[in-house]
Amino acid sequence: MVSVSDQYEAFPYPERDPADERTRLITGSPSDPIEMDHYLFGGARDWSKPLRAMVAGGGTGDGLIQLATRLSRAGRPFEITYLDLSCASRAVAEKRADVRGLTGITFHTASLLDAPDFGEFDYIDCCGVLHHLSDPGAGFKALRAACAPTGGLGFMVYAPLGRSGVYPLQQAFGALFANHGPAERLAAARAIFAKLPSGHLFKTNPHLGDHKQSDAGFYDLLLHSQDRSYDVGELLDELTGAGWDLASFCQPGRYDLARFVEVPATMDAAQAMVIAEKLNGTMKVHLGYAVPAGAVRPVASAAKRSLVPHLRAATPAQLAKAVSTGNPFSIKSGCETIRIALPKSAAPLIARINGKRSLNDIASGMDPITFGGIWSQIEAAFTPWDVLLYSRLLT
Ligand SMILES: C[S@@+](CC[C@H](N)C(=O)[O-])C[C@H]1O[C@@H](n2cnc3c(N)ncnc32)[C@H](O)[C@@H]1O
Known part of the structure; x- marks a missing residue:
């Protein structure tokens, strides 16, 4: 039996070459610190205080590298504690940080179940990990215990529908290769994979590509010994059970049932998201942010004119040009095409x-009511897709 630790020692994931940090x-x-600010701190975090x-x-x-690089470039103070069970993965992460000359990071080979032993944090990143624990609930709880009352969590866990076909293959390979080592499992599974019929649910799923990228990607996707997915209802229950409240999913428009149908009056917000996931049918992960249960956080919105908007996905000039025609146009968000008018x-x-x-600066010289009327349309068009986010990171 190859344990989770054995796997990530043999195949650090994702496969990365530290030299690529130069390019x-x-x-x-x-x-992304701007996204984190938008969802956890109402877009109003005071970045002069160390994160x-x-x-x-x-x-x-x-x-790790994204966070440390972007904060360093913005000249913002931070201390980052990195934890992982895998020494091989840590070695790659350390080398990447070295190549970039990043400081302010402390590396530990440790379990996230011990997270509270490392202090109290304003922000915890846990991306693609909790669904690999034997008791994910214990992981959600450990991270909650390590989070400051004013802090928050950025998470990614697997979602079932976009991973159609993965679990039958994991089960088959798990049963066939229980006594093989990591390298043998990989070779044997690749040989079988080549013989699967083209109509296999996995082969017809257009949302998965990790197996084509690298050996580590193939192993992580199809040979993992401990892997589960969460539908929206299961995830919300897990968060609640561990003392978290969902602040928001990333790209909340994907979870908006009203895009498909008028939301029944009897349905609460959580039930509506559960149904939206089923109708969307393509989600392979849930990405989002959570805060300690009961924490009241400001919502990042134009109600606060001191906020600073950022545009993602296009330059302001390109987007302004498209809008200036007065014609509806499309933007891509994952596998969604969204019509903007x-x-x-x-x-x-x-x-x-x-x-x-x-x-306030953007509205300068305009009648406030006219500005508010136009800006509310910009916000409604772009914030559901994370194209518009608020943060004072760069001021
Ligand atoms: C799929 S990788 C994700 C890595 C990284 N977060 C990312 O998104 O690129 C999962 C990582 O979680 C680590 N891991 C698994 N269980 C862990 C635990 N209990 N404590 C700390 N790290 C763990 C593995 O060693 C592996 O490096």
């Missing part, structure tokens, strides 16, 4: 977004 930065959710962060199950370092009057406001100007 590119891998970015994404969670742990005490933990990366729990940091692997080869994608989330905004008035021409939104274009000059979008063009003024530079990650430093506040809404």
Whole structure:
């Protein structure tokens, strides 16, 4: 039997070459500091105060390197504690940090179940780890115990529908290769995989590609010995049971039932998201942010004119140009194509977004009511897709 630790010693995941840090930065959710600020701190975090962060199950370092690099570039103070069980993964993460000359990171080979022993944190990243624990609930609880009352969690766990076909293959390979070592399992599974019929649920699933990227990716996806997924209802129960409240999923538009149908009056917000996941049918992960249960956090919205908007996915000039035509246009978000319809009057406001100007600055010279009417449409069009986020990180 290959344990989770054995696997990540043999195949640190994701497979990364530290030399690549010289040419590119891998970015994404969670742990983009602007996104974190938007969802956990109402877009109003005071970044002059050091961010005490933990990366729990940091692997080869994608989330860690993104967070440390972006805070360093912004000149913001931070201390990051990296934890992982795998020495081989930690070695890659350390080397990546070295190549970038990053400081302020402490590396530990340890279990996230011991997270509270490392202090209290303003932010905890746990991406792609909790669903690999034998008792994920204990992991959610340990992270909650390590989180400051004013802090929050950025998480990613697997979702079932976009992973169609994965679990039957994991079960078959698990039964066939119980007594093989990691390298033998990989070779044997690859040989079988090549013989699967083209109509196999896994082979027809367009949402999965890790098995094509690297040996570590193939192993992680199809040979994992401990792997479960969460539907929205199961995840909300797990969060609640561990003392967390969901702050928001990333790209909350994906969880919006009203996109498909009028939401029945009898349905609460959680039930509506459960149904939206089933109708969406493509989600392979749930990405989002959570806060300690009962914590009241401001919502990042234009109600607060001192907030600073950021645009993701396109430059303000490109987006402003598309809006200035007055015609509806499309943006891509994952495998979704979203139709955007905004008035021409939104274009000059979008063009003024530079990650430093506040809404007050953008509205300068305009009648506040006119500005509010146009901006509310911009916000409604873009925030469901994380195209517009608020943070004062760069001011
Ligand atoms: C799929 S990788 C994800 C790595 C990284 N978070 C990322 O998103 O790129 C899972 C990582 O969790 C680590 N891990 C699994 N169980 C753990 C535990 N109980 N405590 C700390 N790390 C753990 C593994 O060693 C592995 O590096």
